[in-house]
Amino acid sequence: MLLDHILRTETDDRSERPPRTVVVFTGAYDRIYLGLDMIASDEADYLLISGANRTSGLIPHKFPALFDPTPEQAEWVTSGRIVLAPDAHSTFENALETDCWLDTLAGVDEVTIITSRRHMARASLALERATGSVSVVRMVSDPLEPYDRLTIDLDEFSKFGATWLVTLLPNRFWPGKKSALCK
Numbered sequence: 001m002l003l004d005h006i007l008r009t010e011t012d013d014r015s016e017r018p019p020r021t022v023v024v025f026t027g028a029y030d031r032i033y034l035g036l037d038m039i040a041s042d043e044a045d046y047l048l049i050s051g052a053n054r055t056s057g058l059i060p061h062k063f064p065a066l067f068d069p070t071p072e073q074a075e076w077v078t079s080g081r082i083v084l085a086p087d088a089h090s091t092f093e094n095a096l097e098t099d100c101w102l103d104t105l106a107g108v109d110e111v112t113i114i115t116s117r118r119h120m121a122r123a124s125l126a127l128e129r130a131t132g133s134v135s136v137v138r139m140v141s142d143p144l145e146p147y148d149r150l151t152i153d154l155d156e157f158s159k160f161g162a163t164w165l166v167t168l169l170p171n172r173f174w175p176g177k178k179s180a181l182c183k
Contacts, residue, residue, distance in 0.1 A: 008121035012138040018112040020045040025094040031141040044109035051088035060084040093176035095130035100182035110135040122163040129167035
């Protein structure tokens with residue numbers, strides 16, 4: 001479990017050419033900016049911002065004021081290329097919400113997850129276990145932050161351990177509410 005945690009905090013080697021379906025687990029705006037940059041530079045076709053709610057500081061109707069999208073980017077929200085999903089309030093709910101969203105897209109077998117290095121281990125684990133056969137490529141939003149792989153944040157590692165155990169159960173037993181994206 002410790003080795004898995006250490007390896008998951010790194011950006012995935014495949015992130016140089018990441019999958020064109022992108023998921024951001026909210027928490028800090030740098031994650032959202034990176035996802036928006038990917039879709040604006042045509043490196044992504046779809047962007048899900050999971051947990052776009054008051055808890056994360058991103059209320060969907062305030063999206064234009066916070067991120068100043070171009071008219072084209074604003075249209076992407078309307079057309080569904082960018083989805084602001086408000087129901088997730090935890091990493092488990094982010095993963096389950098993403099799984100429901102991926103069910104609405106045809107033929108997606110790999111996805112890029114963007115989150116902070118500190119959060120990446122448990123976020124990528126939960127997402128991989130929620131989606132099953134979908135390959136998850138990790139992209140950290142804060143690659144320039146000082147980081148030592150061998151220094152373990154005990155708080156985050158304990159959350160990773162809990163996530164590791166809980167996600168061994170079928171999804172229906174995970175804690176959290178069902179997303180509106182789930183049909």
